[in-house]
Amino acid sequence: MRHLLAIEGLSPATIGELLNLAESYALLNRSGKTQRDVLRGRTLINLFFEDSTRTRTSFELAGKRLGADVINMSVSTSSVKKGETLLDTASTLNAMQCDLLVVRHDQSGAPNLLAQKVEAAVINAGDGTHEHPTQALLDALTIRRHRGKLEGLVIAICGDIGHSRVARSNIHLLLAMGSTVRVVGPPTLMPAAIEELGVTVFHDMAAGLAGADVVMMLRLQKERMTRNLIPSSREYFRFFGLDAAKLAVAKPNALVMHPGPMNRGVEIDSAVADDPAHSVIREQVEMGVAVRMAVLDRLSRPAVAPVKGARR
Amino acid sequence: MDGMGAVGLRDTLIAGARVIDPASGFDGVADVLVRGGLIADIGPGLGAPEDAEVVRAEDAVLCPGLVDMRAELGEPGREYRETIKSVARGAAAGGITTLAALPDSLPAIDDPALVRLLRARGEETGSLTILPYGAVTRGCAGEQLAELGLLREAGAVGFTDGGRAIGPARLMRLALSYARGFGGIVVQHPEDRSLAEGGAATEGELATRLGLPGIPAAAEAIQVGRDIALARLTGGRLHFAHVSTAAALDLIRRAKDEGLRVTCDTAPPYFDLNEIAIGEFRTYAKLSPPLRAEADRRAVVAALADGTIDAVASDHQPRDADDKRLPFAEASPGGAGLVTLLPITLAQMHGGAISLPRAIALMTAGPADVLGVAQGRLAKGGVADLCLFHPDRAWQIEAGRMPGKAQNTPFDGRAVEGRVMGTWKAGRRVFG
Numbered sequence A: 001m002r003h004l005l006a007i008e009g010l011s012p013a014t015i016g017e018l019l020n021l022a023e024s025y026a027l028l029n030r031s032g033k034t035q036r037d038v039l040r041g042r043t044l045i046n047l048f049f050e051d052s053t054r055t056r057t058s059f060e061l062a063g064k065r066l067g068a069d070v071i072n073m074s075v076s077t078s079s080v081k082k083g084e085t086l087l088d089t090a091s092t093l094n095a096m097q098c099d100l101l102v103v104r105h106d107q108s109g110a111p112n113l114l115a116q117k118v119e120a121a122v123i124n125a126g127d128g129t130h131e132h133p134t135q136a137l138l139d140a141l142t143i144r145r146h147r148g149k150l151e152g153l154v155i156a157i158c159g160d161i162g163h164s165r166v167a168r169s170n171i172h173l174l175l176a177m178g179s180t181v182r183v184v185g186p187p188t189l190m191p192a193a194i195e196e197l198g199v200t201v202f203h204d205m206a207a208g209l210a211g212a213d214v215v216m217m218l219r220l221q222k223e224r225m226t227r228n229l230i231p232s233s234r235e236y237f238r239f240f241g242l243d244a245a246k247l248a249v250a251k252p253n254a255l256v257m258h259p260g261p262m263n264r265g266v267e268i269d270s271a272v273a274d275d276p277a278h279s280v281i282r283e284q285v286e287m288g289v290a291v292r293m294a295v296l297d298r299l300s301r302p303a304v305a306p307v308k309g310a311r312r
Numbered sequence B: 001m002d003g004m005g006a007v008g009l010r011d012t013l014i015a016g017a018r019v020i021d022p023a024s025g026f027d028g029v030a031d032v033l034v035r036g037g038l039i040a041d042i043g044p045g046l047g048a049p050e051d052a053e054v055v056r057a058e059d060a061v062l063c064p065g066l067v068d069m070r071a072e073l074g075e076p077g078r079e080y081r082e083t084i085k086s087v088a089r090g091a092a093a094g095g096i097t098t099l100a101a102l103p104d105s106l107p108a109i110d111d112p113a114l115v116r117l118l119r120a121r122g123e124e125t126g127s128l129t130i131l132p133y134g135a136v137t138r139g140c141a142g143e144q145l146a147e148l149g150l151l152r153e154a155g156a157v158g159f160t161d162g163g164r165a166i167g168p169a170r171l172m173r174l175a176l177s178y179a180r181g182f183g184g185i186v187v188q189h190p191e192d193r194s195l196a197e198g199g200a201a202t203e204g205e206l207a208t209r210l211g212l213p214g215i216p217a218a219a220e221a222i223q224v225g226r227d228i229a230l231a232r233l234t235g236g237r238l239h240f241a242h243v244s245t246a247a248a249l250d251l252i253r254r255a256k257d258e259g260l261r262v263t264c265d266t267a268p269p270y271f272d273l274n275e276i277a278i279g280e281f282r283t284y285a286k287l288s289p290p291l292r293a294e295a296d297r298r299a300v301v302a303a304l305a306d307g308t309i310d311a312v313a314s315d316h317q318p319r320d321a322d323d324k325r326l327p328f329a330e331a332s333p334g335g336a337g338l339v340t341l342l343p344i345t346l347a348q349m350h351g352g353a354i355s356l357p358r359a360i361a362l363m364t365a366g367p368a369d370v371l372g373v374a375q376g377r378l379a380k381g382g383v384a385d386l387c388l389f390h391p392d393r394a395w396q397i398e399a400g401r402m403p404g405k406a407q408n409t410p411f412d413g414r415a416v417e418g419r420v421m422g423t424w425k426a427g428r429r430v431f432g
Helices: A012-031 A053-065 A084-096 A110-117 A133-147 A165-176 A205-209 A233-240 A281-300 B084-093 B112-125 B148-153 B169-180 B205-210 B218-234 B246-258 B268-272 B275-281 B294-306 B341-350 B356-361 B365-371
Strands: A043-048 A069-074 A100-105 A121-127 A154-158 A180-184 A200-202 A214-217 A255-257 B012-021 B026-035 B038-043 B053-056 B061-064 B066-071 B096-101 B129-132 B158-160 B185-188 B238-240 B262-266 B386-396 B415-425 B428-431
Touching: A012 A133, A012 A165, A012 A281, A043 A053, A043 A084, A053 A069, A053 A100, A053 A121, A053 A281, A084 A110, A100 A110, A100 A281, A110 A121, A110 B275, A121 A133, A121 A281, A133 A165, A133 A255, A133 A281, A154 A165, A154 A205, A165 A180, A180 A205, A200 A205, A255 A281, B012 B356, B012 B386, B061 B066, B061 B356, B066 B341, B066 B365, B084 B096, B084 B112, B084 B415, B084 B428, B096 B365, B096 B386, B096 B415, B112 B129, B112 B148, B148 B169, B169 B185, B169 B218, B205 B275, B218 B238, B218 B246, B246 B262, B246 B294, B262 B294, B262 B365, B268 B294, B268 B341, B341 B356, B341 B386, B341 B415
Parallel strands: A043 A069, A043 A100, A100 A121, A154 A180, A154 A214, A180 A200, A214 A255, B012 B053, B012 B061, B066 B096, B096 B129, B158 B185, B185 B238, B238 B262
Antiparallel strands: B012 B026, B026 B038, B061 B386, B386 B415, B415 B428
């Protein structure tokens, strides 16, 4: 694995290895120890074209815990002349001899473009409405720690599926690992032909959440209202916001997840978000650091030399 | 006729080619004698006059110089993409001797002086007749009607706002209605703007996987359906450019059956590629309209064969690397098409979907008839605009090695059969 640009295309074996490695880092983090030799002497650059305090911080912490030199670069897309940004940035980064490049961009496919030009290993930290692979890995790790497996679980991903890179990465990962995935939301926020990915579509929370092991809520951007995709946030909350009544049809011990930051009272009711019997939202953040440590560790290893005599 | 009559040129005899002229229905092995820029004679076993240059063309096909009814020049205003000079180079290499130029340049071709300028610049190339479209609206901005009468008088071949759809129904009605008085077709980019806005790919599974904003394929049929109703209302002469969906083609087929004055063209990407070409965010395959699903591609092939589609245009849209090396949604849509027009269209002949004369008709008499121009035919006494090609000779399309400036081909790496051996403009050999 040279880059981590997307979950789509990763084998279940690779995903499983990453989760196992992340699990070990989760235990290490809880023990209060560090392994600062893993990335010693390596340079990790957090290149964020879109604001995101929590994802950036999570990668920063992951890099530092493994001993990397971490540099944060925030690039305001509006201030840079369109078009020159990415490729110019790529050549700058090459000159700096960066080893690991974490990229967040508001355009789908931007990390793929960078990966063609930079020498560093590129980690997609969220690109447009395409993918957010480390989020899906941390979600999977969180679920696995509570249920011991992913296979056979029923997972309902709810809300603005259309604009969600988190949803796409989770769909690919969970399906690869043998979960059953439902997507729930209003038709205007449902991407075309999403069922072709292997999920079942619901437009009704009661039906979509019935018997679910995990309920993943997605953030609703205010912009969706101005673009008429939904009429108002109160109507949205009435039909698609997760509250105790809607959650009641899921399994009694169902997990409630949210990638954050939450819009309380829009897609999720505070009573549910803060209910320790269901909510694992805080633990997702913790697992985020462990998963990112695992990804950085894995991508910084030299490529395995082809086995002698093996077919190339 | 375009001031390119070449006095003092040596006579040329193109001997032994299979001569195909779809306009007259001629298809047979013959010699063609070119004298003084004109076709002096066509027939088997013509002797070569003394001093004549003889081009042996057995195994090759000789047809009228291709008429490309839709191409962007880059000039004026975007010379970094393409200039008239480089367009002429690419066109000659592609067998194209007449080209209708889109008006959404900088400035837009919305003034009679600009129409005259482009015609003159075409003549200066010595190899390419440029037929400029006039803008339907000033600045191609979609608001105020341009001076269609004056543009037509100056030599505008038709009217269009180029890659921008004429949006409001009232405006389209007025354009169709008003243009009637002056002749000249109204060419629509068939895409409902409110549905297409912000979109980068055809809505569907692939766009969903890539996380790209989608344009529903129905955006095309919606525009086509409305405009056909307006053509019926006004009796106007309407043409749809680069049609790419089954639903739109069905509507056009019915409009033609009804006897409405409606025609359409398509471009090679829409019958040769489908949306899979944009996988892995390949911006060179980002086009407008976007590449479609396979079922739509097949419908375009069927419409080439059954006559619903009147012409194949290059839809040449030059872009440079900076326009394309961007995240997909930000990259500029459009593909270079001059050199690939002939071979990709011939691929449909090689695949058995259309005959060779039909393939040639789609690039000669077809577009010439739509535009109402004299080019695109071989006639004794007519201007010697000729294209000589070898229908089976294989080559590989390679971005970076194409004649002309624009290298943004969506067909990079594609092996094709069909190679231009020679292009003549008004009797003068301009390629080969």
